[in-house]
Amino acid sequence: MGQVSLHGIRKRYDALEIIKGIDLDVRDGEFMVFVGPSGCGKSTTLRMIAGLESITEGELRIDGQRANEMRPADRGAAMVFQSYALYPHMTVAENMGFALKMAGVGRAEREAQVKRAADTLRITSLLERLPKDLSGGQRQRVAIGRAIVRKPKVFLFDEPLSNLDAALRVNMRIELARLHEELGTTMIYVTHDQVEAMTLGDRIAVFNQGRIEQVGAPLDLYNRPANEFVAGFLGAPRINLVPRPAAQGAAEAHMALWRALAANAPAHVTQAGVRPENLHLANSLHEASGAVPAQVVMAEHLGDASVLYLRVDGVEGLLHAKVGSGHAHCQAGQTVHLLPTGAAAPLCFDQHGSLVA
Numbered sequence: 001m002g003q004v005s006l007h008g009i010r011k012r013y014d015a016l017e018i019i020k021g022i023d024l025d026v027r028d029g030e031f032m033v034f035v036g037p038s039g040c041g042k043s044t045t046l047r048m049i050a051g052l053e054s055i056t057e058g059e060l061r062i063d064g065q066r067a068n069e070m071r072p073a074d075r076g077a078a079m080v081f082q083s084y085a086l087y088p089h090m091t092v093a094e095n096m097g098f099a100l101k102m103a104g105v106g107r108a109e110r111e112a113q114v115k116r117a118a119d120t121l122r123i124t125s126l127l128e129r130l131p132k133d134l135s136g137g138q139r140q141r142v143a144i145g146r147a148i149v150r151k152p153k154v155f156l157f158d159e160p161l162s163n164l165d166a167a168l169r170v171n172m173r174i175e176l177a178r179l180h181e182e183l184g185t186t187m188i189y190v191t192h193d194q195v196e197a198m199t200l201g202d203r204i205a206v207f208n209q210g211r212i213e214q215v216g217a218p219l220d221l222y223n224r225p226a227n228e229f230v231a232g233f234l235g236a237p238r239i240n241l242v243p244r245p246a247a248q249g250a251a252e253a254h255m256a257l258w259r260a261l262a263a264n265a266p267a268h269v270t271q272a273g274v275r276p277e278n279l280h281l282a283n284s285l286h287e288a289s290g291a292v293p294a295q296v297v298m299a300e301h302l303g304d305a306s307v308l309y310l311r312v313d314g315v316e317g318l319l320h321a322k323v324g325s326g327h328a329h330c331q332a333g334q335t336v337h338l339l340p341t342g343a344a345a346p347l348c349f350d351q352h353g354s355l356v357a
Contacts, residue, residue: 001063002076002153002186003028004049008058008303010208011044018044020210021058026154026188031180034231035197036207037140042190043158045207049188051080063153076153080160084139086131086146092118093127096145117148118180121175137168157189160194173199185223194234198222206230228353229272237276237307237320239347244270251314257338259290261346269356273347274340276307280320281330281336291337294319295334299330306330310338 012020012332019041026032033171034042045054049060051072059065067075086095100110102104111319131139140160147155149230157176159206161169177200182186191197197204198218206229214226218234225231231239242261244256262272282291294310297318306327310319321338323330330336340346348356 001028003063004025004154004186004188005061005064006045006049006058007061008046009042009048009055009060010057011048011053012056013068018210019048019056022212023174024205024212024215026186029186029191031187031200031202033197033201033204034188034194034207035194035201035204038192041210042192042205042207046079046156046158046188046190047074049154050077051075052079055174057315060251074353075346077156078145078148078150078152078154079156079158080140080143082159082162083166084131084143084163086129086139087144091128092123092134092142094132095142096127096149099146099150111147112329113146118143120148120179121145136164137172140164140172141175144176148183153186155187156186157187159190161191162193169193169196173353188222194236198234204234206233224355225347226355228273228349230349230354231273231349235275237273237322239273241273241349242315242319242320244272245314247256251292253292253312254314257315259313260292260340261347264277265348266356268350269348271349271353273349276320276322279319279323279338280341281308281321281323282285282339291339294336294338296330296332296336297335301328309338312338313354 006022006024009019010017019112022045031231034045034314036042044053048055051070054069057172062075081239090098096117097110097114118127121144123138123141125146126134126138161172162208173196187202201218203215204218204221205215208229214221215229225234228241242257245258255297262269265272292312294312296308297311298309300307305322308321308323310321310331312319350356
């Protein structure tokens with residue numbers, strides 16, 4: 001069992017409140033991801049679950065048992081840090097078995113558990129090496145293996161892949177997903193990388209300034225964000241937010257874009273959001289007659305697709321359109337014509353930034 005419940009959790013350092021009242025239930029066997037910008041409180045929350053930070057107010061329960069005053073070693077949680085935190089003078093096997101040794105586990109049983117964990121992580125051939133002889137990805141596997149041998153109820157990951165290069169991060173995401181499926185243990189994973197959050201999480205908790213804005217399955221949050229913050233944080237390139245044009249004096253292109261996105265929106269809607277993949281370019285003069293003119297400021301050609309950064313007259317900031325490889329000819333300074341696709345309805349937000357149903 002590995003249920004984790006947070007009720008009214010707050011964290012203060014003197015007068016500075018870092019965590020401002022969090023309620024969250026993490027299900028047994030779930031892969032829960034905490035995501036949000038730097039300084040939003042996600043790592044502090046993880047450290048409170050681990051027992052590395054005290055809880056100022058509220059209650060933490062692990063498998064139904066109050067854990068606020070429990071020693072970290074008694075919580076059944078194992079933490080994997082961004083920095084690996086391996087002992088440089090110990091071999092891989094000694095690093096992985098150190099906690100078991102301190103707990104008084106006999107040598108034979110200790111070696112058997114280390115071997116099982118190493119087999120799971122495919123690092124058996126590394127057991128006699130020192131950390132200095134390992135790559136970043138191998139060190140991270142060792143750090144995870146050190147957690148596995150403790151057979152925890154809950155794994156806690158604090159941005160474990162942020163020190164790895166892009167290709168290795170992809171490989172490690174695959175390995176973590178496989179590990180979760182194989183072990184079936186509850187995992188709570190902190191990241192500021194929304195791609196990691198979307199690809200790994202059964203559910204995502206989106207943090208912002210010490211609060212949780214929304215909790216849900218990745219695609220539910222992507223398609224139905226509770227507010228502008230969640231909409232803007234999840235998705236790359238980020239969502240386009242188009243403000244309602246003023247009744248008088250608005251630019252014609254701005255008015256045309258608003259009509260295309262939110263012509264029938266209620267009066268209290270102040271912004272319409274459209275994902276970059278739901279903007280396409282007119283391919284003919286007939287299409288262009290009903291489209292919105294935009295100037296290409298920059299084009300990122302990615303091979304299978306292009307991301308265009310566009311300026312529409314009267315709209316503050318740039319819009320982003322993710323278009324197919326057929327538009328690889330688009331260059332800075334070129335005028336194109338935008339058409340929202342009918343594949344997805346725009347997201348409408350009120351003056352408070354909340355989603356309007």
